[in-house]
Amino acid sequence: MIRPALRRVALAALAVFTLALAPATASAAPKKSIWGPVAVDGVSQFPIYDDLGVNLFQLHVDWRSVAPTQPANPTDPADPAYRWPADLDLATAEGIRFGIDVLVLAMRTPPWANGDKGPQVPPTDPQAYAQFLQALATRYPTIHHFMVWGEPIRATNYAVTATEQRNYYVKKGNAKGTLKAFNARQRREAQGYAQLVDASYGRLKALSAANLIIGGNTTTSGSVDPFNWTRFMRLRSGKPPRMDLFGHNPFGTRGPDLRKPQLLVGTADFSDLDVFWPWVRKYQSRVGRNSKLKLFVSEYTAPTDVASFEFPYHVTRPLQATWLRDAWTITKQQKLYGLGWIGLYDLPVRADGQESRTGLIDAKGVRKPAYAAYKSLR
Amino acid sequence: MAAFSHRLLAPVLLGAALLLTASAPAGALAQEEGVTLDPGDPAAKEYSLPHAEARREASGSAGAPTQQGSADAELFGEGVSKDGEAKASGDGSSASGAADGTDASANPDASATTASAPAPGDDEVEAGGFSSTTVLLGGAALALLAAAGGGFTLRALRGPDQ
Numbered sequence: 001m002i003r004p005a006l007r008r009v010a011l012a013a014l015a016v017f018t019l020a021l022a023p024a025t026a027s028a029a030p031k032k033s034i035w036g037p038v039a040v041d042g043v044s045q046f047p048i049y050d051d052l053g054v055n056l057f058q059l060h061v062d063w064r065s066v067a068p069t070q071p072a073n074p075t076d077p078a079d080p081a082y083r084w085p086a087d088l089d090l091a092t093a094e095g096i097r098f099g100i101d102v103l104v105l106a107m108r109t110p111p112w113a114n115g116d117k118g119p120q121v122p123p124t125d126p127q128a129y130a131q132f133l134q135a136l137a138t139r140y141p142t143i144h145h146f147m148v149w150g151e152p153i154r155a156t157n158y159a160v161t162a163t164e165q166r167n168y169y170v171k172k173g174n175a176k177g178t179l180k181a182f183n184a185r186q187r188r189e190a191q192g193y194a195q196l197v198d199a200s201y202g203r204l205k206a207l208s209a210a211n212l213i214i215g216g217n218t219t220t221s222g223s224v225d226p227f228n229w230t231r232f233m234r235l236r237s238g239k240p241p242r243m244d245l246f247g248h249n250p251f252g253t254r255g256p257d258l259r260k261p262q263l264l265v266g267t268a269d270f271s272d273l274d275v276f277w278p279w280v281r282k283y284q285s286r287v288g289r290n291s292k293l294k295l296f297v298s299e300y301t302a303p304t305d306v307a308s309f310e311f312p313y314h315v316t317r318p319l320q321a322t323w324l325r326d327a328w329t330i331t332k333q334q335k336l337y338g339l340g341w342i343g344l345y346d347l348p349v350r351a352d353g354q355e356s357r358t359g360l361i362d363a364k365g366v367r368k369p370a371y372a373a374y375k376s377l378r
Numbered sequence: 379m380a381a382f383s384h385r386l387l388a389p390v391l392l393g394a395a396l397l398l399t400a401s402a403p404a405g406a407l408a409q410e411e412g413v414t415l416d417p418g419d420p421a422a423k424e425y426s427l428p429h430a431e432a433r434r435e436a437s438g439s440a441g442a443p444t445q446q447g448s449a450d451a452e453l454f455g456e457g458v459s460k461d462g463e464a465k466a467s468g469d470g471s472s473a474s475g476a477a478d479g480t481d482a483s484a485n486p487d488a489s490a491t492t493a494s495a496p497a498p499g500d501d502e503v504e505a506g507g508f509s510s511t512t513v514l515l516g517g518a519a520l521a522l523l524a525a526a527g528g529g530f531t532l533r534a535l536r537g538p539d540q
Binding site for chain 2: 156219220221251252253254255263264267269307308309310311312313314315316318319
């Protein structure tokens with residue numbers, strides 16, 4: 001009589017133990033994200049994204065093109081100054097049809113917003129950018145992911161004063177491996193970016209609590225290093241800007257593996273995320289701000305076959321697939337918000353004959369091993 | 379009980395050996411097989427990304443690849459280290475006060491200085507535990523305990539009528 005009762009108790013204990021372990025392994029799955037065309041020759045690419053199991057499609061919106069002239073009512077998407085791109089209309093419609101969320105990255109300042117200083121120079125008033133995002137979010141209420149600028153640590157994208165290229169390499173006056181901190185000008189530039197992020201957060205959250213604001217948006221290395229950028233990306237008050245996700249694009253010449261040592265001071269590729277993320281949290285998740293901040297790898301890829309005009313390296317097709325799987329393993333292990341692959345197709349050959357084969361599908365329409373690898377990600 | 383211990387010992391040792399193998403630092407910094415570094419001016423590329431050779435050049439090491447935990451330590455920015463090292467050495471004594479928002483960087487006009495951030499050994503950074511090795515070891519230990527415990531329980535429950 002005692003033994004069956006004991007067995008039931010033991011089984012119940014085992015079940016409780018198993019359930020107790022479950023949250024560690026079965027928390028919210030990371031987003032499978034991708035960059036790519038909305039349509040090719042008028043044909044929607046969303047069936048392909050659906051086949052791949054994508055659940056977050058990323059899209060660039062050119063503020064300069066959408067608002068070439070100053071809108072009289074900048075928060076009103078119906079203002080006649082706005083020229084909303086057909087791609088965005090189609091992406092949101094197809095997103096609804098296939099159950100794929102859409103993320104927009106908005107950048108490039110129109111002339112009227114910064115005194116015609118160029119697309120990489122932020123607006124004189126950060127609210128001008130935030131108002132644009134508010135109009136966008138109002139027009140497309142199903143979009144809930146908003147990325148504030150892309151890779152602002154690169155001078156081609158954002159007006160940052162470049163640190164001497166290898167300043168943060170050990171050999172160049174940093175014998176102890178220390179980073180030279182931003183100078184006053186660079187700090188002001190990072191502060192200007194922080195204001196864009198915070199202003200966007202205020203307006204987008206007021207529209208919908210479901211809206212997620214993605215700030216930082218650093219990459220492995222740039223005109224300035226991602227560590228200093230993260231440290232000095234703060235408001236005049238000293239507080240970090242409000243955001244939900246910190247974006248990082250950890251391209252690199254090494255396969256993703258957290259056991260590898262940091263490659264160089266100031267740089268953060270995929271294998272360095274265990275160094276970079278604590279740093280981000282230290283500076284961006286503090287003083288009552290961003291307590292639930294998560295890391296989002298918006299862009300990751302590895303070019304194949306031939307020299308790339310984007311990256312100083314290329315890999316074999318099988319290795320591209322391996323790196324993608326390894327990146328996903330880390331994404332899951334470390335509970336990142338998601339992993340974005342850029343992109344679906346190899347880039348078109350440029351006029352100078354150079355190319356960059358970063359896609360899951362080559363120019364002939366052949367699916368690389370990375371296609372199946374992406375599809376199998378769970 | 380002694381017999382049970384012996385049976386348990388073998389898989390535990392095997393598991394430990396596997397764990398040690400899996401968690402060994404990737405020492406080889408030579409460019410990985412299947413990766414081709416493209417010659418030419420890096421400035422012509424969108425991204426100027428470091429690679430293993432650049433790292434060796436930067437560290438002044440012309441020979442064998444460096445091992446994590448030796449010369450690599452100096453390759454981290456001040457206050458930046460892998461989690462394991464932070465736990466071993468970090469008492470936060472080098473902190474500049476950044477965590478409370480009082481560091482010099484709050485003043486945009488402050489002159490450039492060498493970054494002296496707090497070591498990530500303080501509470502804020504340690505919370506969150508981003509060490510893959512720690513997670514791996516912890517998970518494996520739990521799995522081993524669960525397996526051993528489950529086997530022991532089932533064995534104990536197996537009665538003469540079965």
